[in-house]
Amino acid sequence: MKLLVSVLRRASAAAAIAVPCQKFLSRAIVNSAARYIKPTTSSSFHQSVVLAQCVKMLDQRKTFSPDFFFRQLFDEQSHTYSYLLADITTKEAVLIDPVLEQAKRDAKLIEELGFSLKYALNTHMHADHITGTGYLKQLLPSTVSVISRSSGAKADKHLADNETIAFGRHELRALSTPGHTNGCMTFVVEEQGIAFTGDTLLIRGCGRTDFQEGDSRTLYRSVHERIFTLPENYRLFPAHDYKGNLETTVAEEKRYNPRLTKDIEAFVEIMNNLNLPYPKMIDKAVPANRECGLYDIPKEN
Numbered sequence: 495m496k497l498l499v500s501v502l503r504r505a506s507a508a509a510a511i512a513v514p515c516q517k518f519l520s521r522a523i524v525n526s527a528a529r530y531i532k533p534t535t536s537s538s539f540h541q542s543v544v545l546a547q548c549v550k551m552l553d554q555r556k557t558f559s560p561d562f563f564f565r566q567l568f569d570e571q572s573h574t575y576s577y578l579l580a581d582i583t584t585k586e587a588v589l590i591d592p593v594l595e596q597a598k599r600d601a602k603l604i605e606e607l608g609f610s611l612k613y614a615l616n617t618h619m620h621a622d623h624i625t626g627t628g629y630l631k632q633l634l635p636s637t638v639s640v641i642s643r644s645s646g647a648k649a650d651k652h653l654a655d656n657e658t659i660a661f662g663r664h665e666l667r668a669l670s671t672p673g674h675t676n677g678c679m680t681f682v683v684e685e686q687g688i689a690f691t692g693d694t695l696l697i698r699g700c701g702r703t704d705f706q707e708g709d710s711r712t713l714y715r716s717v718h719e720r721i722f723t724l725p726e727n728y729r730l731f732p733a734h735d736y737k738g739n740l741e742t743t744v745a746e747e748k749r750y751n752p753r754l755t756k757d758i759e760a761f762v763e764i765m766n767n768l769n770l771p772y773p774k775m776i777d778k779a780v781p782a783n784r785e786c787g788l789y790d791i792p793k794e795n
């Protein structure tokens with residue numbers, strides 16, 4: 495009897511933790527977990543397996559190397575994330591997707607931290623804000639601007655698929671992930687288990703495909719072939735979030751992305767019916783970004 499009471503107590507405790515967690519888990523995971531459980535086993539054991547999957551997904555995340563610097567920065571106007579990465583030993587830094595209006599903030603931070611900005615990179619030619627790369631070159635003259643060759647935009651350095659960029663002993667690899675625009679790239683820092691997905695993959699969403707060279711089938715393939723094939727524990731950092739999220743993982747997006755978990759035809763249908771208004775800045779941002787953001791930038795004295 496004592497044994498029975500103890501078993502029931504454990505089962506209900508497991509259920510108390512597992513039920514909220516299960517809300518976030520897809521039917522597919524529950525089903526695959528169920529394959530390993532005898533049909534007679536109680537549902538609390540199902541929930542325990544689900545909980546174990548959930549914990550495993552989180553505890554396999556990598557931690558950054560001690561000499562790797564990472565800072566996520568935000569522009570409230572365009573909901574854009576920029577990312578400052580650096581080698582703490584050599585002080586060489588790169589800045590991903592800077593925003594014109596935040597260039598002074600970013601330059602000040604880089605100087606305060608004692609870094610030297612080697613590269614200012616864009617994941618793609620943005621349509622909703624003017625890039626800060628042009629202005630940063632003026633504020634921090636050693637900066638080299640970078641974008642993909644297939645973007646069609648001007649920059650000091652053009653990247654091809656799989657090319658790497660080094661800063662100190664660290665490097666990022668540029669993966670071509672077209673679909674939102676032709677020139678979209680995802681930047682991966684393999685040693686740290688992180689990737690910067692630009693507008694290709696957003697948290698529980700993705701970039702729209704209804705202007706520039708947008709193509710939903712291409713975007714679907716980019717995500718499934720280049721991002722979802724990265725290790726599941728990789729942390730993903732998008733160029734935007736409109737709901738207050740900061741980051742995600744390959745594992746999470748493969749399970750919970752409401753668009754990209756669908757088959758390609760259903761995805762195309764979703765993308766054809768987003769009916770989003772055009773970005774307010776598009777007519778100014780695209781021509782400016784084609785010139786690396788060197789367009790109406792403030793003149794330094």
Ligand SMILES: N[C@@H](CCC(=O)N[C@@H](CSS)C(=O)NCC(=O)O)C(=O)O
Binds near residue numbers: 693
């Ligand atoms: N309202 C904003 C633009 C919002 C928008 O269209 N975001 C783009 C990325 S920036 S081009 C997008 O792809 N969104 C996908 C989505 O599902 O929201 C503005 O006026 O700037």
